[in-house]
Amino acid sequence: MLILDRVCFDLCLTTGVLQMRKTNKRKVSALLAVVLTGALSACGEQEPDPERVASWREDYCSDLSAWQRITHDPPEKGYGNEPVLTAAAVISAAKVIDREHLDHAGSHILYDTAQAVSRNDQDAEKRVSEYCAAVGFETLMKYL
Template sequence: MILDRVCFDLCLTTGVLRMRKTNKRKVSALLAVVLAGVLSACGEQEPDPERVASWREDYCWDLSTWQRITHDPPVKGYGNEPVLTAAAVISAAKVIDREHLDHEGSHILYDTVEAVSHNDQDAEKRVSEYCAEVGFETLMKYD
């Protein structure tokens, strides 16, 4: 009964005045697609603020660790730690990028890769500024 009413309403709005069984099937399929789209949009929510803060802190902590190891190496050296910290900060940047937590116009993942892989000091300054803007300025070597 409900399907007949929905079909009748949809058929009227689309200009089809005659209802046939084939129309019911088409309308049922169309309705299923529309409902699936609406329901999938309902599932998208903003991430939990605590989780956002944790992701940002992880990123900024990894960035500061990489900066300290890269720019102030100890006399004996760190072995593979510069490579490992570079991988960690890029991994954390991927989370920031995936969750769209970078600021408008910033490109955290790109800038992080440029800073870490290509020693781009301008990119490093931009990612340090990002951390300062989100409240982790005390971790940053350059801000």
């Protein structure tokens, strides 16, 4: 009861009312329960399923490998839109890694992937290749 009175007093202070006034404690406790439930549910977000995480990482590293292969070892004859398509695929996969916060501390997968693909940044390409090697897909990375 003392805690509820304190909450009512704090609520009154935040609304600019300096006096403690009588409130319907049931309404306040119901409101407090709703607020706490919302706050706790936001804090209790679950980690993604480990199988999905592995799948997203494999997709990213496979797409990166395909882009590297087309970029560094182009076939003798024309290959149409493959460089553009593989670049789009690896950027799309990097967006998933970034959105799900699966990159390692301090790494910036989406930024580094974009730099490697669009600006031919070899340092960025090395960083994303190292990421794939670190998460278990080193065999896909020909260019480390």
